[in-house]
Amino acid sequence: MSGNEHILVVDDDAEVRDLLIEYLAKQGFVVTPAESAACARDVLDTRAVDLVVLDLQMPGEDGLSFARDLRRRSGVAIVMLTASGDTIDRVVGLEVGADDYVAKPFDPREFLARIRSVLRRTRRESAAEPVVDGRTVRFGRCLFDLEARRLYALDGSEVPITAMQLELLEAFANNPNRVLSRDRLLDLAHKRGSDPFDRSIDIRVARLRQKIEPNPEKPQAIRTVHGIGYVFVPSGQGPSAEG
Structure with missing residues (x-):
């Protein structure tokens, strides 16, 4: 898996965005950065996205609020980036519909494994959904x-x-x-x-x-x-x- 999947990275920290963009691009993913929830919406309104990597601690509209709104509007996969040990944010994030979370600082290999796992799971679920022929x-x-x-x-x-x-x-x-x-x-x-x-x-x-x-x-x-x-x-x- 990789090569066609489009990942949207939403984080106000330019260093984190650049790190993730470089790493994911080397794995063959198409990556688009967004520094805020507003910028992310602009991307989602114009391009198909397979997975959103979302930082929860952002100025303005935070990641939890954006994740909640995104889940109401879309079935796109969401992987949250949380501060290490911030259990409450992780629990709330999963409750509003995120598919997984990765705590900062993170090991790039673990991060990649979680991304691929979520993409595989959402692909299986999508393939299993009956359309018209079923009930x-x-x-x-x-x-x-x-x-x-x-x-x-x-x-x-x-x-x-x-x-x-x-x-x-x-x-x-x-x-x-x-x-x-x-x-x-x-x-x-x-x-x-x-x-x-x-x-x-x-x-x-x-x-x-x-x-x-x-x-x-x-x-x-x-x-x-x-x-x-x-x-x-x-x-x-x-x-x-x-x-």
């Missing part, structure tokens, strides 16, 4: 259980949804790669006819995207087909569509 469907950063009619984040926690959002997810899950008009979605979601000029579906889809899309401003799972409606595009499948 669990991947929607962006969430999994929708069609049998239980429940939505889950990739870490297993349940994501609360309204009855209307539930019906929309079922409609999309049962019609992958099929463009559904607003009228058809309203009909499927309400099990009744609808006003052909009713645009409330746009608001409901927008709210649903806030829960399932890593970046709701650039939706990938539920895409807009302008002038018609929406299409659910399973990961790595389906026709291109406008956001």
Whole structure:
């Protein structure tokens, strides 16, 4: 493993960033640095990232706050960098969804082993996720259980949804790669006819995207087909569509 994985290193300490960038690059990883949570968000909004190395003690927005927000928006792997002996931060970090932690100062070989272990684990979990053919469907950063009619984040926690959002997810899950008009979605979601000029579906889809899309401003799972409606595009499948 290495060569294609993209690692984002978030640390306000330039020396630590440079050390990690040099070391990880020598192992064949693509590495992008970020000196703050704000800079990291800019990277995540424009590039796919496989793993985030995140320092918890940063000025401004700290690592715990950023990790919590990142886990709400994305299933990307997170490895925390913590101060040696700072047990509370490590426990809280794992509770908010980090995959592992490394205490500073760290042995580069141990650090690399943990990075590779997390990447292998997340790759296995991703490969094991059923898509459309099973009863669990991947929607962006969430999994929708069609049998239980429940939505889950990739870490297993349940994501609360309204009855209307539930019906929309079922409609999309049962019609992958099929463009559904607003009228058809309203009909499927309400099990009744609808006003052909009713645009409330746009608001409901927008709210649903806030829960399932890593970046709701650039939706990938539920895409807009302008002038018609929406299409659910399973990961790595389906026709291109406008956001």
